[in-house]
Amino acid sequence: MTDAPATVTMLEPAALIAFDLWSDTRAAAARIGEALGGPLPGLRRAAELGGGWRAIRVEPTVWWLSGPLADADAQIARLEAALGEDGAATDLSGGFARLAVAGPGWRALLMIGGVFDAEDPAFGPGSTAGTILHHVAVRHDVLADTLVHIHVAPSYAEDLLAHLSAAAARLEAPATTGA
Numbered sequence: 001m002t003d004a005p006a007t008v009t010m011l012e013p014a015a016l017i018a019f020d021l022w023s024d025t026r027a028a029a030a031r032i033g034e035a036l037g038g039p040l041p042g043l044r045r046a047a048e049l050g051g052g053w054r055a056i057r058v059e060p061t062v063w064w065l066s067g068p069l070a071d072a073d074a075q076i077a078r079l080e081a082a083l084g085e086d087g088a089a090t091d092l093s094g095g096f097a098r099l100a101v102a103g104p105g106w107r108a109l110l111m112i113g114g115v116f117d118a119e120d121p122a123f124g125p126g127s128t129a130g131t132i133l134h135h136v137a138v139r140h141d142v143l144a145d146t147l148v149h150i151h152v153a154p155s156y157a158e159d160l161l162a163h164l165s166a167a168a169a170r171l172e173a174p175a176t177t178g179a
Helices: 025-036 069-083 106-111 154-172
Strands: 007-010 015-021 046-050 053-059 062-067 087-091 097-102 128-133 136-144 147-152
Touching (some): 015 025, 025 069, 053 136, 069 087, 097 106, 097 154, 106 147, 136 154
Antiparallel strands (some): 046 053, 053 062, 128 136, 136 147
């Protein structure tokens, strides 16, 4: 047996803050990006903001901020000050668990039970996708060529971890031939 094509792990809890913009999205996004430490990403994209925070665009006017749980209150305060009357922020930290799929085989692994083309080379670092995986709504966030994080409802996290771990083992197993 060779090195596993992909490994799946449950990540420690992290902050997850959603914010929605209600008016002049471009101007508000520019102002908020400046307040948070970097430009907000475009559609189907994610970007590092600094301080361990990552912005993930999930809808045309909605972003998620993922980062250190210990800094959540301070980040919400910065975000609310920058939002002003142009939007609202909601702490979703307890509403999602995160899995990490790491290794050169992550794309093939996500195709097992997935309903989108994870093998498309355009789906690389900085890309995001909201889709279904093993009958569960998930949000993929590609961090590197060999790493994707999956946000999933906590009630499905263990089941999805088991599904992906079993699928990874099948991908790793040597091929057998019939008699």
